[in-house]
Amino acid sequence: MHCYNSGSTLGVGAGHVFAYLKILVIRWMIRRRACLPARLICLCAAFGAFGPALAQDGPQFRSGDDTSWAEAGVEPGAWQPMDVFESDPQGVFWIRQQIYISPGNGWLLDRVIIVEAHAAYQVFWDGRMIGQSGRVGETAQEESPGFARAVFGVPPAFMTDGSHTLAIRASSMNREPGQSYFLTVEFADAGTLIRSERRRNALAGAAAGLSLLLMVLFAYIAAIRPVQRGRFLLAAGISAAALAIVVLELATQAFAFSYPLTHWLERLAVLPAVLLYLGMPLFVALRFELQRVLLWPGLAGVGLLASLLAGQVAATDADMIAFAVLCLLGMVMGLTLFRAARRNAMVIFGAFAICLVAIFLDRQNLSLFLVAIALLFSAELVFDLVYQEIRMARLSAKASRLQVEVLSRHIQPHFIMNSLTTVMELYETRQDEAVGFIEDLAAEFRQFARMADHTLVTLDQELELCRAHAGLMSRRMGKDLRLLTDVTDMRAMLPPGVIHTLLDNALTHNSYDAPEVVFRLAQKTDATGTVYVFTAPLGARTRHTAVSSGTGTRYMNSRLNEAFGHQWSMVAGPEEDNWVTRIHIGIRS
Amino acid sequence: MTASDISSVLIIEDEPLIAQRLGRMCEEILPSGCPIAFAPETASALGWLNTHAADVIFLDLNLKGEDGFDLIRHLSSYAAQTIVVSANTDRAIEAFEFGVVDFIPKPFSMPRLSAAIERLFQASPPGRTALKYVSFRIAGKVRTYRVEDIISISADDKYSQITMVDGETLFHDKALGAFEQRLPDRFMRVHKSHIVNLDRISAFRSTPGSRYLIELEGGNSVPVSRLQAPVLRKIIV
Structure with a gap:
């Protein structure tokens, strides 16, 4: 197996492109077979920048041990380029x-020289040792593990x-x-490094605080709100x-860990990293x-496995x-959401697009980008929740109006005045029927009064x-009007007056000649839910062109919206000699 | 003309008991034997009117969800006078603008219906909204004009001939007297056969033989009766 090395190449080649960044001059990176999920959170990549110093040629590797190798020009022919470096060196x-x-x-x-390594190491500058971490040894017993990350000042x-010669x-x-x-080695100026790390820690701290806040908030909402609990x-x-992830990231920055211990820290991060990776989609x-x-x-998940495989087969950066x-x-x-005209679709697209760009801008902090989009989505959910609450408040206010509307639909002039005229006529011509009509009228009003302040009533x-x-309209119209039902669940819930409105619309818009x-x-x-199919025979000379947009239909829309949000639909149209209305009410989450 | 002169009634009402009530009361108010026809909706009403003549039409504005004002517009092109019987009184003024004689709110009683029939033969009471639009049936279609665009209305047998500002002359089924009762104040019956729009008079002059004549926009002349001449002269001067 060969290690790969892109650090020094980028360090020189991209230096002019990133001329404004004065953090890094050279960076080596040697690694293989990292645990991918763990590496999702410790993504490191070669990164080069302009500075007063430039890497010359590529970094070189040599097995064995001789302190004279720290000097420049010693046995140049015995060194190998990093890209043919044997990846599992012993000793x-x-x-x-x-x-x-x-x-x-x-x-x-x-x-300063920043070393991140799963190793014990000594750092030499022109043959003089300027620092070490752990004790280098030929065997596990002889070696005392170094810190996973250490910074050394250059006098x-x-x-x-x-x-000059930088040797490890x-x-x-x-x-x-x-x-x-x-193993990565970075050469940087101390001030820039400190500022960079402060920025990074501040961002990570803010992300940690926000994550904690959102976690508590969502847990609380899930506890008190049964709707959409999942x-x-x-x-x-x-x-x-x-x-x-952020806490582990902060911990690795805040504390010095020997490199075997970092393995377990990486392992600890596997679960949240996988959860984040699969959880976001x-x-x-x-x-x-x-x-x-x-x-x-x-x-x-398939993408993750394919990336792991690609990392193994092509020796590429699988986490990237x-x-x-x-x-x-x-x-x-x-894009799928955008095509479906969903609100905030472009927020989702934009967030992932920015993260994709981030691969080219700041590979070191990809984990924070992941956290950032997770938090962005969470924030979007919070905004949506606020939006829903505002909407609910509006609907609540609307519900009050609707309650009034239920009653006013039946004390509207046309209904009440025609009913009273009918009563007068019956009183003057057939008094016994007048009494029955008044009783029917009272029964209907009584039923409406019972239902008016409910969002839902039973079928x-x-x-x-x-x-x-x-019954009332039968008397008024002099016909036998009947409603036949084929229902299985009489306890099913509906907004009040919905079926009644369908019946009333049919009577209003049709001129029936038949006596029955x-x-x-x-x-x-x-x-998928429950479908209510209301069938009204089309009367002679009936004009129906589409779903009515009159007050009755608006009333039903408002009521169904209030009760079921967007989990309902209504279609209507002529079928043979009937006008058929289908109301589908989805299963409520 | 009085109630006894009414020879035919059409009741346009979709609720049988209310139609029955109107019919029953009309039978009591109008001369016995006066035919009363019933139509539950617009199509049958217009179908009946194409083959029959009615003196009075009782109209419910809310017919099976149809806009009753389309029907009012249509009915105003016929000779019959229209009385609206409706629960919805908030569009009464609009109805009067189309020449409706009265607007009876539901529920109604015999005296109220009787008073409405009396009004058929009276001028509009002061303050009542005057006729604002007049409709004509022309080549099978109904066209509506603004009353202020009328220059003059002349009797043509039992019909009327109306001259408009654009020079067009149109015939209407209504008699001159029916118009006279509903027209705004700026219209005046200057002769037994002529009503003119005072705002469209160009000149007033007397002719040999103590005859009077007014010239109207568009060049037409209309005679003025001796009785109305001094009144008209005073208004114009």
Whole structure:
């Protein structure tokens, strides 16, 4: 197996492109077979920048041990380029790199060398040791593990103009089973490093605080709000995963860990990293109610496995591939939502697109980008929740108006005045019928008064109201109006007056010549919910062109919205000699 | 003309008991034997009117969800006078603008219906909204004009001939007297056969033989009766 090395190449080649970044001058990276999920949170990649110093040639590797190898020019032919470096070195090995300080620039800033390694190591500058971490040894017993990360200052006196040799003497004999061999070396100025790390820690601290806040908030919402509880629990889980990752990230920055211990820290991060990786597509799919919810986390899982495989087969940076796959999947979800004209679809697309760009901008902090989009989604959910609450408040206010509307629909002039005129006529011509008519009228009003302040009533109550209305209208119209039902669940809940409105609309818009008119209501329940099918015969000379947009239909829309949100639909149209209205009410989450 | 002169009634009402009530009361108010026809909706009403003549139409504005004002517009092109019987009184003014004689709110009693029939033969009471639109049936379609665009109305047998500002002359089924009762104040019956729009008079002059004549916009002249001449002269001067 060969290690790969892109650090020094980028360090020189991209230096001019990133001329404004004065953090890093050279960086080596040697690693293989890192645990991918763990590496999702410790993504490191070669990164180069302009500075007064430039890496010359590529870094070189040599097995064995001789302190004279720290000197420049010693046995140049015995060193190998890093890209043919044997990846699992036994015993002591060396890596060195020529650094060129341009004239007049050496004194400008305090220089430091940052080493991140799963090794014990000593750092040499022009043959002189400037620091060490742990004790380098030929065997596990001889070696005392170094810290996974250490910073060494370069004495200003060493920073003379011209060419210098940076050498690392290292051993990595105490790796835990499965732990990667890992070494990066960065050369930077101290001030920039400190500022960079402060920024990073401030961001991580803020992310940790926000994650904690959102985790508590979502857990609380899930506890008190039965509606969409699963969604909020998932959001709380994602926030918890983000928090765990950020805390581990902060811990590695705040404390010095020997490199075998970092293996277990990485292992600790596997679960939250996988949860975050699979949870985000699942969360988006649930949040926006995409069809085939499990498809998206499934695709993410396949992407993760493929990335791992690609990392093994092509010896490429598997975690970066996995990150890119996740971003692309997220963008596809964003586009899918956009096509479905869903609100905030472009937020999803944009968040993943920015993260994809981040691969090229700041590979060191990809984990924080992941956390950032997780938090962004959480924040979006919070905003949505606030939006829903505002909407509910509006609906609540509207509900009051609707209650009044239920009654006013039946004390509207046309209904009440025509009824009174009918009473007068019956009183003057057939007094016994007048009494019966008044009783029917009272029964209908009584039923309405009972239902008016309810958001939902049972189908049984609704049908009682409909039959009272059919009886009353039968007297007024001089016809036998009947409502036949085929229902299985009389306890099913409906907004008050919905079926009644369908019946009333049919009577208002149809001119029936026949002495007997039969309306039908069927109730069908399946896995998707309940369908109510109301069938009204079309009268002679009836004009129906589409679903009515009159007050009756608006009333039904408002009531159904109030009761079921967007989990309902209504279609209506002529079928043979009937006008058929289908109301589908989905299963409530 | 009085109630006894009414020879035919059409009741347009979709509720049988209310239609029955109107019919029953009309039978009591109108001369015995006066035919009363019933139509439950617009199509049958217009179908009946195409083959029969009615003196009075009782109209419910809310017919099976149809806009009753389309029907009022249509009915105003016929000779019959229209009385609206409706629960919805908030559009009464609009109805009067189309020449409706009265607007009876539901529920109604015999005296109220009787008073409405009396009004058929009276001028509009002061303050009542005057006729604002007039409709004509032309080539099978109903066209509506603004009353202020009328220059003059002349009797043509039992019908009327109306001259408009654009020079067009149209015939209407209504008699001159029916118009006179509903027109705004700026219209005046200057002769037993002529009503003119005072705002459209160009000149007033006397001719040999103590005859009077007014010239109207568009060049037409209309005779003025001796009785109305001094009144008209005073108004114009």
